[in-house]
Each structure stands twice: as structure tokens, then as C-alpha cells.
Amino acid sequence: MNNRKNLINLAVFLFIALLSMLLIMAAINMLDLPGLNSFGGENNNNRSSQNDRRDNKRDNERNKGNSSDRNNSEYDWKERAQKRRDEGRGYIDPEYAYGQEPESMVPRQGGGYGGYGGIAPEQMPNIDISGNEALPDMPFGMGGNSIVFGDGKNPHIPAFEVLGVPNYPFMKVMVMENYQQNHWIMANEDPEEKFLFGVKMNREFSENSVKVKPVEPSKGYIPVLSGSIEMKYDFSLLEYKESGTFYSEELVENFYEMEYETPPTETKLMNAKTDGDYTYDVYIPKAVELIVDEVIENCNSDYEAIKFVEEFLLENYIYDNSVVNNYGNKEGISSFLWGEDRVGNYLDFVSAYTIILRAAGIPCRLALGYKLMPNVSYQVVYADQVYVYPEIKFEDYGWVPMDVFSYDVFYYPPEETVTEITFADNTARRGNSITVKGTVTDSVGNPLDDMTVLIYLKKDKEEPCLSYAKSKVTMGNFESVFNITGDTNAGKYQVVADLLENDIYRTSSSDPELKIVTDTFLELNSPNNIFGNKFNFTGRILDDFSFEGVKGLDVNVSFHYLDIADTAVSGEDGEFSKEIEIDVPEDYRYYQNFFFAGRYFLLYDAEFTGTDIYSPYYTLGGVYVWDIYWINVLITVLLLSGIIFCIIIVLRKKGMFKREKEELPILAADGPGVVMTTDVSPQLIKKKGGNCYIEFPQIGEGLPDVWGVDDSLAIVFHHSEGNRGELKGVFHKKGEYRIKISRDDDISGERNIRIVDYREEIIAIGKSYLKEMSERILGITDVMTLREILDIVKPKTTTERHWVLENAFSVFEKAVYSDEDIVRNDYERFYVFIKELKQNNSI
Known part of the structure; x- marks a missing residue:
């Protein structure tokens, strides 16, 4: 009785203690006490608890999608935005409303990052929104040239060809996941090495497919599409799955292909949900939180919020892409949003756009890549088409680019040119080479230098296709010699030479006809x-x-x-x-x-x-x-029929066809050393005319009537009218045996069986096969081992028969060299292998 009372008292005490702790924690949150910031000597226990809270939050978000009890209200983006803000309240900083980032990346007072000393790490590609630093190098297709983004204009250098209409008018090279002290920085992600073997690459234009070919062999991050894509390539790649980017450590010379799903229409996006389970790191300036309040107040869906933020920025701020804001040690986005002038360039706008959406619970990031001409089947992309654009992740469509605050990146050089093919073989044979020569001048006839000409083979002048070859222009002349590859069919083609542009001279082309012939x-x-x-x-x-x-x-x-x-x-x-x-x-x-x-x-x-x-x-x-x-034929048939008829009449008169109901002995066997055994007494067959048949069910179809010494053989016999019987036979000596059903001299059915030693039989068959091979293949002698003979025969055998040949020689070697027992299975496999090699005439 006392023990029960003590347990009740203990339970009451624990309940009161737990309730007291909850009340104390609620009071602390209401007081909004300042936490320990990073520059003041952070307590390790406090850091651990923050990390635990952050990890628990991410686990809850991931598991949320698997709960069957989830209701529709949890999908509401307003609740998600508010919930994300509440979960980040544990991070306190005078300049930021709330945050959710790894400790090493939390901005510190004094203008630095946790572990980076105030500057973006050199090994991590980043974008400086103040315009003080160039963009990360993206030399793909440009032979090592870098690009800048800021006061200076990017050079009009050809980077790569694009064949196919892309799903979105962008191609990304890098993805900037995290924002730190005026810098957008790539996430630190481990890549996965990818190989594709035996993939068939098709150079032709196709729907829902984009092919990319660098102008100059290049390595590094390669341009890819956003959204759901399937890559095809014939070189190794490192894939960064979270960011959807790829990196090549070897030079890429040929094209690679991306097949994509049809992108969603704007109507579908209006009714789509963003990915609420996607976790990302973010810290939010106080200036942004006030705008998020307005977003939540005025919007009822993800898409409304996305459009509202774009319109809010355009209506309340001045968009001037010629402005370069030097923020120094100030927080750039806050300075732009709450500055006196409220003037910003493209990077200011897209950075604020991205941060506001992230603060509202919508996964958004910046992609660094290129802007493409929309709805064009083929284009050459130049270095000055470099572009930074936001991507938003939707549940059903993945990362979708947003073309907001758009500006024109397409440059048209001022000077015209004239490209002319002065010589080209008018006929070329498949597999052979072709020579193309020509000149390049400006509009008044002056020869140009240090430019590039791409050579195309087109069935029609307007056909979109990748280039076939390229040539450098030297003192106004170019010459290219290249082979007609196997994927180019015979037919009539246009040889097209297109001059690639630079900062001064625009493109021009020439297109004589070429016939590719074949035998x-x-x-x-x-x-x-x-x-x-x-x-x-x-x-x-x-x-x-x-x-x-x-x-x-x-x-x-x-x-x-x-x-x-x-x-x-x-x-x-x-x-x-x-x-x-x-x-x-x-x-x-x-x-x-x-x-x-x-x-x-x-x-x-x-x-x-x-x-x-x-x-x-x-x-x-x-x-x-x-x-x-x-x-x-008719005369012969009649004569034979008459003869047969006469014979039957004579035999009937002599009683040869007398139909007697008689019982026959079941089985007899002729041959040395036979012992017939049976567990039960067999039925007698009553002969009523017709024949009796003997079968060996253990001998597979297509195999000869051969059986092993001392092995039990099942012998089944049956009459044409359905009577059956079965015996087991054991043969102790090799030789030819005849199994028959008979009585006196009247044999009703018979069948021969040859009894062998399986090892000897395999060796005999193998020697016969080797003799045939020695007559057809030079170099096989009697003193060679089976392995040496296999090495000579194998190269002369078709590839699809190699496994048959190797298995046959494996059994042959076992019979010749091994002391292991040779069983029925060895004999059947060897017989089938040799038969297959002979029938298909593999040599």
C-alpha cells in the first residue's frame, strides 16, 4: 500500500516540475532576452542547443511529407512562412531579425563571417552584389577567358553552341545557395562521379533536347538547363545533385546532350505549390522582415507571393542597371531597401527578391549562367550573355527559373563582314576527308585576322545543326581539312562557313553545295x-x-x-x-x-x-x-501401289497378318553385362495390332541415345493404344545395347542405347572437334595444351560465341586434366556446346 502511495506522489511531483519548466521557458520568450552573440565568447552549451533545435526543425520538415495525418492547413504557405520565422528566433543579432544558418556562416559584428574573416572564401565561387569583384570564372568554350560583371563590359567572345530549343531561356553554370555579407556563395557540396558507357549520341536536332558543344575544348563547370533533365555524354562528370550542376575535370571537345520534360505553363505555376520540405540556410535583416509582413498580408498563394515581391520592388524602388552600389562594410540588401535613394541595379533587385522570398518560406536561390535567345533552334552563346537569375523550387516541377527584372544581354557588333568559301571539294566519299578554303574581309575588302570560322554540313541551308569543324582566320584566309564521319549519311549538303563575332565584327556566311557519295x-x-x-x-x-x-x-x-x-x-x-x-x-x-x-x-x-x-x-x-x-510420277505411283497391294494379299493368305490377342513379355535386352531391375511388377501389354515404343525420359531432346556405365536408366515403353510400363536398367559394361519388346521371333518394338564412360566420350568428341579446327586454322599442333589451342581459336571466333567456346574448353580440360568425376551434366553441356559451335560455323 505504501509503495503505491509513493508512486502516486512521485508522478504528481514530476508533473508539477515539468509544468514549471514550461512556464519559465514561456516567460523567457516573452521577455525576449538578448542572446550571446558570436563576437562575445559564445557558450558551447548554448551553441549545441541551437544546433539541436535547427537539426530537429529540419528533421520535422522532412518527415512532415510522410505523415498520413497531415491536413490541408499545413500546406498553407502563410503558416509555413510564419513558422519559419518563429523557428529562427533563437538567433539574435542587432542587425538581423532572425536567422537559420551554420555557425561558421553567421555574420559577425564588425563585418565578418564566422570562419571567413570578413571576405568570401577564395575556394568558394561567389557573386559580390556591390560590383567590386568580378564574377567567378566560367571559361567553358572560351579557351580560358574569364568574364566580369560590373563596370566593365564582358568581351563578345564565342563560348559554346546550343542546338535545340531550351525549356527555359537560361543555362546555369553555378548555383549560389547562401548569402553572406554582400556575397552570394555556392553551397559546399560533395559531388558524385558519373560515367555513361555505350550511350548513343545523335548530332541531329530533336524535340525536348538541347545539345551543347564548346567552341574551344574546355573543362570546369559546364552549362546545363534548369528543371528536370537527363544528361547524355561520353566523358566522365562530377554531378552536384542538390544544385543541379556538373563539373568536368577533363577537356570537353565533343557535344553533350540534355533531354528535358516539357516545362510548366504559367497557368500551372499559378496553381502549384513550392517545395515546403526543401531546407535552406538563411538569416534575415530586420528591413526584410517588415516587407515579409506585407507579403503575407496581401497574398494567398505561393505564386501570388512570388509576383507580389517582383511588383513591390519595381513599384517602390528605382531600377537602374548602370548604378554600382559600393556598400563597403554595410549589409548590402538592407542598405538598398532602406537607403535614401532606393536605387539599385539588377543584382540589387534579384538579391532582395531572393532574400524576401526565402524569408517568406519560399525556396529561392541565384543561378549564375547565360541568357539565351528564346525559341531558337540553334545559336552560338557569347561571353557577354552571362546572366544571374533566380530559381524557385516547386514540388512538381523542380527548380524553375524566374525571368524577373530582365535586361538585354545581346550585343550586335557594328562592322559588317564578308565570308566567302573560295574552294570546297564538290564531292566527298564517306570516311574520307574534305577540304574547305575561304576568305574573310570587312565590308570594304580589308582582310581580317584572329577570328574563328565554324564549318557546317547541312542538308538544307536553314537546317539547325552543330558545327562540323572550325578554322582560325589568319590574314583574311582560313582552311579546314576534316573527315566525313560515320554518322553523316550520303546525300547532297550545303557546306556553310559562319564567321564567329567579336566586339567589332559581326557574323557572315557562305554556303556552296557538296555531295557526299558512297559505294x-x-x-x-x-x-x-x-x-x-x-x-x-x-x-x-x-x-x-x-x-x-x-x-x-x-x-x-x-x-x-x-x-x-x-x-x-x-x-x-x-x-x-x-x-x-x-x-x-x-x-x-x-x-x-x-x-x-x-x-x-x-x-x-x-x-x-x-x-x-x-x-x-x-x-x-x-x-x-x-x-x-x-x-x-503418276505411272510410278500406280505401279508401286499395285506391287504393295499384291504383297499384302500374299502375306494375308500366308497368315502373316493374323490378329491374335496375345500377351507379350515386357522387356528384353541384348548386350554384355546388363542387369534389369524394377521396384514393382510392370504391366503386361496386350498386343492388338500396331507397334510398341520405347523411350528414355532421362535423355534430353536433341541428345544422342548415350548413357553412362553403372548409371540407372529409366526405360519407358508404351503401346500405340495407350498402355504403359517402366523399368530401371543398369549397364555395367560399355558397348552397344538393343532394348526390345518381343516374344519368340516377333519383335513389337526396339531401340538401341550406347553405354559409355563419360570422360572417354568427352575426350573423343573433343579430339574430333580439334582435328576439324586444325584443318581450318593454321598453328594448332598435337603438342599444344588445350589452353594454348583456345587462345588460337578464340580470336577467330565471333564475339557472341566466345562464351560457348570457353565453356566447352572448360569441360574438356576437366575431362583431360582433372581427377574429378565426370557426370552426365558435364557430358550434356559439352555435347551441346560442340554442336552449337559446329552448327553456327563460328570460325
């Missing part, structure tokens, strides 16, 4: 023998370079000494077929004459006469035409 090859599949007068002329016409079928070509056929000719037209994969009626004249001489038939041998010519693209080809074929002598 052809006829592959005939017509029958060698026909009965009657219908001949099916079939085959394929192939490109002799790629061995691909060619469609739409005429293939002529004509027979020697006969007035028979026709034409077949190739279809898909180069296949052609034509049924031809052959009437052989009566005076035409037989090639061979038999009693029942005669046959003619007809030669025919198969010819492709050629076009201006495809070379002609001729081959000779032959067919046997059989002429059946039906009268002779």
Missing part, C-alpha cells in the same frame, strides 16, 4: 531452287561504308538468254522484293534430266545502275528451275 553493295536472298514458274527476287541494297540499308533505290534483274527483266525498289532497311514469272522456252536445254523431273539452271544479273550519290553495283545470281514430269 553500294547488293546482298541477294533469292531462293536457289524453284518449282513452277514463280521466282521471288529478294535482297538488300546497302551502304558499303556503314552497311546500313538504303531506301528508294531501283535494283534491276535480267535473265541470260531469256527475254525476262524487271525492277525492284528498295524499302525500309534497303530491302527489296519482286515476284517474277519465268517462262522457259520448250527448246531450252535442261541442265540435268531425271526420270521424275528435269531442271534448268538460269543465270541472272542483279544491277544497281547508280545515282549521283550512290555508286553502281553489279552481281551475278543463279537459280535452278525444276520441271516435274507428272505423267512419270
